[in-house]
Amino acid sequence: MLGSELEFHQGYRSTYRIWDEVLGEAWPIEKGLYESLLQEKKMIAIAIKDKTIAYISYEIFECEVSIYVIVVVPEHRRSGLATTLLNRVMHEAMEQGVNKATLCSFLSSPLWRAMPKDRVEAIAFFLANDWVNKGSSLDQICNIERYESPAFLARKHKPQGMDLGFVRPEETNVLLDFHSRYFPHWYPFYKDFIDQGKYENIVVLRINNLIVATCMLHYPGEIFSGSNWVKLMGPDCGAPSVLGVANEHRGGSLAFFIFDFAIKKLKVKGAKNAFINQSDAAAIYGRFGFSVAWDYVHLSKYISI
Incomplete structure (x- = not known):
């Protein structure tokens, strides 16, 4: 069980290793480009003994908070880490008076402009957390x-x-x-x-x-x-x-x-x-x-x- 051993880090950390491990085959991206896209965004990472095992990238605007990506390494999935990260961001947004959250904002998202349908488990996770499907689009x-x-x-x-x-x-x-x-x-x-x-x-x-x-x-x-x-x-x-x-x-x-x-x-x-x-x-x-x-x-x- 995970507990007191977890370390929470606020601010950008190099997370390309996790991206490449979890999503690199389906969504390959150069390391330098990946880091340049995310390093200016807000981030919360969870680590064990300073080794990152999960992270969330996001941004809070005047009217909404936009979640760009949540990634958890395979061996620590279904342990509540994604929910913990998401709840922390939602709480931070509410403290700033924001009452709407979007996934992959069209105008500002550094990676996708919406959630790829091939991320079936991720979509199910958000729907289970009372997010609403507002439609679809395509490239x-x-x-x-x-x-x-x-x-x-x-x-x-x-x-x-x-x-x-x-x-x-x-x-x-x-x-x-x-x-x-x-x-x-x-x-x-x-x-x-x-x-x-x-x-x-x-x-x-x-x-x-x-x-x-x-x-x-x-x-x-x-x-x-x-x-x-x-x-x-x-x-x-x-x-x-x-x-x-x-x-x-x-x-x-x-x-x-x-x-x-x-x-x-x-x-x-x-x-x-x-x-x-x-x-x-x-x-x-x-x-x-x-x-x-x-x-x-x-x-x-x-x-x-």
Whole structure:
């Protein structure tokens, strides 16, 4: 039985050994990248004679606490360690006035954006602790080495005056106004790219010189949401992301045209695979050859004293 021999450590400790032992086969990640992703997050670890046997990584925000990962070494599972760690974090959050907990926050999680469905025991653990299944999502991937525009695209109507290309330096204020109006939650991402001068990472679709749709591109070797799983994606992976069409121009084929253009640009830049993190349009991307890479479940819980 475990008891007084347990040591609790608050703050980051190197836990890559445990990750690699427990999850490394299914979710391989480079040690340096793993540690860089977690070292700025809050952590509680449990050790015996200074050897870590379990840990939880998390972050407390103004409105919620986000649990990123809980790992227990196999020989100490079902001994209450995961529950102990989770309860400590919930208590800390409640003391700060937070009443909601999420698993793998979409915007801030360093590893997953939701719980992978292949972690069956972990999902069962959270459900047993009164967490609620709030839905599912998925990642998609496609080999684009021989990518060509799908046949159905030739049958789609192209609006008169349509133009596709990278954002121009003189258009940056217009682009930011576009996102401030239509997609304010994406504004910081586009602003960051513009501040870095990464104009060729931003694709725009114009109609009569007016920006009506945008898409961000992440080329091979760049960091993007989900790029920590590059060992699973295959070599030279790029990613299209945050594709949006102005409200008054939806219902047509603009999303198809800008996505096709984006994939071709990734291919030109040397991408052999293209990855879509937390896809919300799986059926659409499937028409371009994308298949499901991983499924996820979204779990959350309201907490109170």
